[in-house]
Every structure is written in C-alpha cells, then in structure tokens.
Amino acid sequence: xxxxxxxxxxxxxxxxxxxxxxxxxxxxxxxxxxxxxxxxxxxxxxxxxxxxxxxxxxxxxxxxxxxxxxxxxxxxxxxxxxxxxxxxxxxxxxxxxxxxxxxxxxxxxxxxxxxxxxxxxxxxxxxxxxxxxxxxxxxxxxxxxxxxxxxxxxxxxxxxxxxxxxxxxxxxxxxxxxxxxxxxxxxxxxxxxxxxxxxxxxxxxxxxxxxxxxxxxxxxxxxxxxxxxxxxxxxxxxxx
Amino acid sequence: xxxxxxxxxxxxxxxxxxxxxxxxxxxxxxxxxxxxxxxxxxxxxxxxxxxxxxxxxxxxxxxxxxxxxxxxxxxxxxxxxxxxxxxxxxxxxxxxxxxxxxxxxxxxxxxxxxxxxxxxxxxxxxxxxxxxxxxxxxxxxxxxxxxxxxxxxxxxxxxxxxxxxxxxxxxxxxxxxxxxxxxxxxxxxxxxxxxxxxxxxxxxxxxxxxxxxxxxxxxxxxxxxxxxxxxxxxxxxxxx
DNA sequence: CGGCGAGTGGGTCAGATGACCCAGTCGCGC
DNA sequence: GCGCGACTGGGTCATCTGACCCACTCGCCG
Numbered sequence: 001x002x003x004x005x006x007x008x009x010x011x012x013x014x015x016x017x018x019x020x021x022x023x024x025x026x027x028x029x030x031x032x033x034x035x036x037x038x039x040x041x042x043x044x045x046x047x048x049x050x051x052x053x054x055x056x057x058x059x060x061x062x063x064x065x066x067x068x069x070x071x072x073x074x075x076x077x078x079x080x081x082x083x084x085x086x087x088x089x090x091x092x093x094x095x096x097x098x099x100x101x102x103x104x105x106x107x108x109x110x111x112x113x114x115x116x117x118x119x120x121x122x123x124x125x126x127x128x129x130x131x132x133x134x135x136x137x138x139x140x141x142x143x144x145x146x147x148x149x150x151x152x153x154x155x156x157x158x159x160x161x162x163x164x165x166x167x168x169x170x171x172x173x174x175x176x177x178x179x180x181x182x183x184x185x186x187x188x189x190x191x192x193x194x195x196x197x198x199x200x201x202x203x204x205x206x207x208x209x210x211x212x213x214x215x216x217x218x219x220x221x222x223x224x225x226x227x228x229x230x231x232x233x234x235x236x237x238x239x240x
Numbered sequence: 241x242x243x244x245x246x247x248x249x250x251x252x253x254x255x256x257x258x259x260x261x262x263x264x265x266x267x268x269x270x271x272x273x274x275x276x277x278x279x280x281x282x283x284x285x286x287x288x289x290x291x292x293x294x295x296x297x298x299x300x301x302x303x304x305x306x307x308x309x310x311x312x313x314x315x316x317x318x319x320x321x322x323x324x325x326x327x328x329x330x331x332x333x334x335x336x337x338x339x340x341x342x343x344x345x346x347x348x349x350x351x352x353x354x355x356x357x358x359x360x361x362x363x364x365x366x367x368x369x370x371x372x373x374x375x376x377x378x379x380x381x382x383x384x385x386x387x388x389x390x391x392x393x394x395x396x397x398x399x400x401x402x403x404x405x406x407x408x409x410x411x412x413x414x415x416x417x418x419x420x421x422x423x424x425x426x427x428x429x430x431x432x433x434x435x436x437x438x439x440x441x442x443x444x445x446x447x448x449x450x451x452x453x454x455x456x457x458x459x460x461x462x463x464x465x466x467x468x469x470x471x472x473x474x475x476x477x478x479x480x
Numbered sequence: 481c482g483g484c485g486a487g488t489g490g491g492t493c494a495g496a497t498g499a500c501c502c503a504g505t506c507g508c509g510c
Numbered sequence: 511g512c513g514c515g516a517c518t519g520g521g522t523c524a525t526c527t528g529a530c531c532c533a534c535t536c537g538c539c540g
Binding site: 123179190194 | 398407430
C-alpha cells in the first residue's frame with residue numbers, strides 16, 4: 001500500500017465503507033470488511049480513525065453533502081409544472097432502480113444515526129439537507145413553467161421529501177415499477193396542486209377578485225373565521 | 241423458569257425480540273439479549289428456534305399481522321373527506337410520536353428482510369399488508385363522507401402508504417411536530433383531490449356533461465389523444 | 481406410582497470483531 | 511544524503527456471539 005496522507009486515507013476509507021454498507025448493511029461493515037474493500041491493512045484503519053464509530057459518524061455527515069439533485073431534469077417546451085415534476089420524480093425513481101443498494105444504504109445510515117447516541121442531530125441535519133435540495137428543485141421547476149407556489153417553499157420541500165421517501169421505500173420493498181410510476185404521477189399532481197400560474201388567466205367577467213380562501217390551509221385546525229362560516233356542506237376535502 | 245410448551249415459548253421469545261429490537265435495533269438483538277428480555281436461559285432459545293435467523297424470519301412474518309389500523313377515527317358530522325383523512329393521519333402520527341421505537345423497529349425489520357436472502361418476499365408481503373389496511377381505511381372514509389374515489393382503490397392505497405411512510409420517516413428524523421402536521425394536512429388534501437362527491441352537485445346550465453378529461457391520468461405519459469390536442473397552453477399541472 | 485421424555489440449566493467452543501501495539505520502513509526536509 | 515518521524519505491516523488480546531452439548535429434573539401417562 002502506497003503511503004498516503006491521512007486525509008486521503010480517510011476519504012478512501014469512507015468511500016469503501018459506503019460501498020460495504022451498500023452491499024451488506026451497516027452491521028456487516030466491520031473494520032476488516034472496510035479495509036479489505038479499500039485494500040488496506042487493519043492498522044491503517046485505526047491510524048486514520050480512532051474507532052469504527054468515528055468513521056460511521058463522519059460517514060453520516062459526509063453523505064449529506066454527497067446527495068445530488070437528481071430531481072432536476074431539463075424542461076421541455078410547453079410543459080406544465082405537473083409534468084415537469086413527474087419527470088423529475090421518475091428520474092429519481094430511475095436512480096433508485098439503478099442502484100437500490102445505494103438507496104438502502106442511505107436509509108440504513110439515517111437509521112443508524114437516529115439510534116446512535118450523539119448522532120441523533122445528524123439525522124435531522126440530513127433531512128434538512130434533503131429539504132434544501134427539494135426546495136431548490138421546486139423553485140427551479142416553478143420558475144421554468146411560469147408558476148408560483150402557494151405555500152412556503154420549505155413546507156412544500158418537506159412534502160416532496162416525504163413523497164420521495166415513501167416512493168423509494170415502497171419500490172425497494174416490492175420493486176413494482178407500475179405502482180411506483182403511478183405514485184410518482186400522484187405525487188406530481190399533489191404538488192402541482194399547491195401552485196398557481198403566474199400569468200393570471202383572465203378572470204370571467206362579473207366574478208369578484210375574491211382571494212379564494214387559501215385552499216391549502218389545514219382542513220381540521222379551526223381556521224380563524226374571517227367570516228363566520230356555517231357548517232360546510234358535505235363535500236370532499238378538495239379546495240373550494 | 242416455569243415449564244412452557246414450545247409454542248408459548250416461541251411466542252414470548254418473539255415478543256421479547258421485538259422489544260429488544262425496538263430498544264437497540266436488529267443488530268443489538270443478540271440471542272442473549274433476547275432471552276434476557278424474556279427471562280429465559282440461552283438453551284431455551286435454541287430449544288424453541290433452530291437459530292437466531294429463524295426467529296427473525298418468523299418475527300418479520302408476524303409483524304405483518306400485528307399492524308393495526310390506526311388511521312381509523314370516528315367520523316364527525318358534516319366532516320369532509322379531507323378533514324377525516326387529515327384526522328386519521330394525525331392520529332397515526334400520534335402513535336408514531338408515542339412509540340417512536342416501535343416505528344423504528346418496523347422500518348428496521350423491513351430493511352432486514354429486504355437485505356436477507358430468502359426474506360425479500362416478506363418485505364413485499366409486508367407492504368401488501370400495509371396497502372390492504374390503507375385500502376380499508378380509504379374505503380371507510382369515502383363512504384362515511386359520501387364520496388367516491390376516482391382511481392382504483394389499490395392505487396390510492398399505495399399512495400397513502402407512501403405518504404405515511406414518508407411522514408413517519410421525516411418525523412423520526414427531526415421530531416418536528418409542526419412540519420409533520422403540515423405534511424399530514426398536505427397528504428389529506430392530495431388524497432381528497434382524488435375523490436369526488438357521490439351526490440353530484442347540480443351542474444351549471446349550459447355546461448355540457450363532458451367527462452372532464454381524467455385529471456388523474458399520468459401527466460407525462462402520452463395520453464391516447466381522443467381528440468388531437470394542440471400544444472397545451474403553459475399552465476400548472478393542475479387538472480383543468 | 482414409577483419411569484420416561486419433554487423441557488431446563490449451566491457450561492463450552494469456535495469464530496468474528498474492535499482495539500491496539502510495536503518493530504520496522506521509507507520519503508521529506510534539512 | 512541522511513536521519514527522523516510519519517506511515518505501514520503483521521501480529522495479539524479481550525470480548526462478544528451463535529451454536530450446541532449433556533446432565534438433570536419433574537410432570538404426565540400408562
């Protein structure tokens with residue numbers, strides 16, 4: 001083994017650890033398996049890291065940055081926001097299908113950090129990172145299709161993260177492409193419903209410019225009655 | 241230790257195993273930790289189960305049935321489908337908040353079965369079970385609020401499962417109640433948007449009874465053009 | 481009511497694993 | 511060009527873990 005600066009060695013060990021975890025899970029990522037993957041000797045491990053725990057903690061932190069924006073897809077002409085979102089989600093799904101182990105490894109690392117004393121915060125930060133990525137994607141998608149979001153961006157980002165998580169988890173469990181595609185379409189629909197076109201379509205004459213009661217407010221929380229609202233007629237929960 | 245029939249011993253060991261897994265994860269669920277939790281001796285373990293693997297396999301299978309319908313909530317008068325769904329989701333969220341370890345254990349067991357040769361099928365069956373529960377909840381919710389679903393039930397059930405998974409995962413990561421509540425509201429909205437009231441509201445005069453192009457079809461897949469559709473105007477992905 | 485076998489208890493064993501030690505070696509700075 | 515110290519290699523050690531063994535006990539059946 002060539003002589004490497006510690007920093008580089010740490011980097012390689014981290015990469016090897018992720019590979020091993022992808023293949024056999026966190027439990028199977030023993031120090032020996034990791035150095036084996038990296039083509040090193042066991043002593044080098046403890047030269048670079050004080051302990052296996054330290055490596056895993058670093059890895060969890062690292063992984064946050066390693067996540068790329070896979071949702072971003074080149075927009076097409078005349079494409080609606082919903083369509084763009086759906087293609088983005090399908091693209092994400094493709095990356096999951098291509099490398100399911102990678103995705104599994106991510107989930108497992110999150111779980112590891114949630115369960116390990118001292119690392120709980122990292123799981124939260126990881127999700128913070130996901131939301132930031134989601135927010136960026138949502139912003140770009142909206143401006144590319146001439147739309148505006150009707151809710152705070154970070155809120156919608158949280159929803160998108162939940163949707164992608166659910167989507168990935170379900171696919172990992174049963175590998176059902178058809179079902180996953182349908183759920184992706186549903187997710188796109190659901191998110192697009194939280195937007196409005198920026199170019200306000202001409203309002204039909206006579207219709208007052210009512211600010212159409214925020215359709216995305218909680219459906220159960222008692223909304224401060226701006227005007228006393230009588231018991232609403234039996235209707236599905238869709239916005240007025 | 242009292243003398244127990246094997247069946248009972250197995251049951252107790254399974255319960256103890258789940259408890260241990262909730263506390264310390266699958267990796268920490270060693271045979272010793274399990275028998276300790278159950279108040280038995282190690283030998284009893286191998287008397288009841290051939291191996292730790294056999295117990296875990298059985299546990300994964302068991303867990304499928306153990307899941308209850310927590311989404312079901314008593315309906316209130318004049319409540320919309322969306323409101324009912326949101327309350328159901330919030331109730332689910334409450335169970336997660338009350339026993340996060342339980343939920344974590346479930347996720348971990350799923351992951352274990354996905355990763356263990358011979359148990360992959362169990363993960364799929366587990367999700368099948370989840371979908372069945374979701375479908376039952378959705379049916380009940382719709383009929384209680386006088387609504388009908390506009391998409392096949394099992395499809396919507398898959399969406400609901402994805403949403404609850406994403407919701408739970410996010411909450412487990414950051415324990416942010418506010419965010420989780422908002423996502424629950426979003427999920428309820430999104431699902432309710434896939435329904436329609438059964439009592440058809442009187443159609444405005446002059447508006448033909450057009451079957452308003454299925455709003456829930458995929459937004460990207462080329463829909464067989466019933467009528468040649470020119471490039472759609474730039475609009476958000478929301479249904480016409 | 482006596483024996484037999486299902487069930488129990490305590491111990492053992494081999495292998496895996498995290499940690500870490502120490503004698504070397506070899507590249508870099510002087 | 512050379513010495514020093516950052517790095518490497520090949521061990522060792524204590525501990526944990528799954529598996530399993532065998533002598534014993536005690537409730538039930540005949």
